[in-house]
Amino acid sequence: MKIATFNINGIKSRLPRLLEWLEESQPDVACLQELKAQDENFPEAALRDAGYGAVWQGQKSWNGVAILARDTTPVVTRRALPGDADDSHSRYIEAAVDGIVVACLYAPNGNPQPGPKFDYKNAWMERLIVHAHELLDSKQPVVICGDFNVVPTDGVGDIYNPRSWLNDALLQPQPREAWQRLLDQGWTDAIHKKHAGEPVYTFWDYMRNRWPRDAGLRIDHLLLSPKLAKKLVDAGVDKAVRGREGASDHAPAWVVLK
DNA sequence: ATGCCTGTCTGGGACAGA
Numbered sequence: 001m002k003i004a005t006f007n008i009n010g011i012k013s014r015l016p017r018l019l020e021w022l023e024e025s026q027p028d029v030a031c032l033q034e035l036k037a038q039d040e041n042f043p044e045a046a047l048r049d050a051g052y053g054a055v056w057q058g059q060k061s062w063n064g065v066a067i068l069a070r071d072t073t074p075v076v077t078r079r080a081l082p083g084d085a086d087d088s089h090s091r092y093i094e095a096a097v098d099g100i101v102v103a104c105l106y107a108p109n110g111n112p113q114p115g116p117k118f119d120y121k122n123a124w125m126e127r128l129i130v131h132a133h134e135l136l137d138s139k140q141p142v143v144i145c146g147d148f149n150v151v152p153t154d155g156v157g158d159i160y161n162p163r164s165w166l167n168d169a170l171l172q173p174q175p176r177e178a179w180q181r182l183l184d185q186g187w188t189d190a191i192h193k194k195h196a197g198e199p200v201y202t203f204w205d206y207m208r209n210r211w212p213r214d215a216g217l218r219i220d221h222l223l224l225s226p227k228l229a230k231k232l233v234d235a236g237v238d239k240a241v242r243g244r245e246g247a248s249d250h251a252p253a254w255v256v257l258k
Numbered sequence: 259a260t261g262c263c264t265g266t267c268t269g270g271g272a273c274a275g276a
Contacts (some may be wrong), residue, residue: 009275010265034275036266060265062274110276149276162266205276206263217276249264249276 002026003255004238005100005145005220007033007203007250009065014248017048018064021241027073027254029097031104031148032056035064035090042066057089059218065104065146069097076095077101087255091121091124100228101135105146110169118169120147125178133185135225142225144187150179151217152189157197158218170219188229190222190255191237200237211242220253 004027007039008014011032024122031053035042039058047054053073056066057080067074069220072093081092091106105128112123135142151170154162165171183189191200224232234256242251 013265034265109274111274111276151276165276170275203276207276208262210263219276 002030002141002254003029003108003145003222003257004252004254005031005104005219005222006252007189007248009034009250010036011043012037012041017044017244017246017248019046019232019240021238022050022052025238025252028187029102031066031102031145032066032068033104033106034084035066036061036062055093055095057090057093063090063106065090065093065106065220067093067095067102067104072097074102081124081127082131099141101140101142103135103144104141105144107147109149110175113172121169122174122178124177129178129182132182132187136185141227143228144224147221148179148221149221150175152176152179155197156199157195160215160246168253170217175215180239182223186226187223190232190235191218191223191253193232194235202253204242206249207238224255228257233258
């Protein structure tokens, strides 16, 4: 079983690239972030024609998440991250697919820091930690994947060179500690597990020639519950997708489970 | 310190992204 996560940066403008990638990569489950579209503008029919059932949580202009499943439709279990009834951002959707709980998230960017957006990022991560613990307690097979907006370390496996990013929210101690506490609950960072120390970036900024320079960051992650971690066969990033005409600034990341 | 690029909403330029 192949499960992928892909921040598509706008499903309307990215639809041809998305369909192309689904066709060639054939994930069984695909988690999407940054739809940047309202619910009624989600291209359900085009995805169905491509063989994928979908559930989604959209929003005008920003955010928005979806879970696609090949030859079936995911069964939604949650449409928001618990812990703040006033949070109106569409950043979390959770569904069951073939007996696996799939959590698809788009964590807040948090810039500029310090400031209210950074506070929101940190509070959101704390809510994620609480909910992730509940998911582990359920003893079900769970994958939590998406754009975490955290570069785990300054190592070359996670960032080309931290120098230009030292003040960025993605590298700050607080979100990194939150990420580490998440892992300490018992989750396996699948990409790291299979590629420790290798550059396995998932994001290259459109600006400053960062794609041609391979100046990337690893911020899209797949976390596996203990039960699923035992079944991990392979993990990777479809890097070539980032180099295409009209690409998202993220590349898809994926795991294969036996 | 700022712009570098891209998408959205909207029909210009602000805002957000990371």
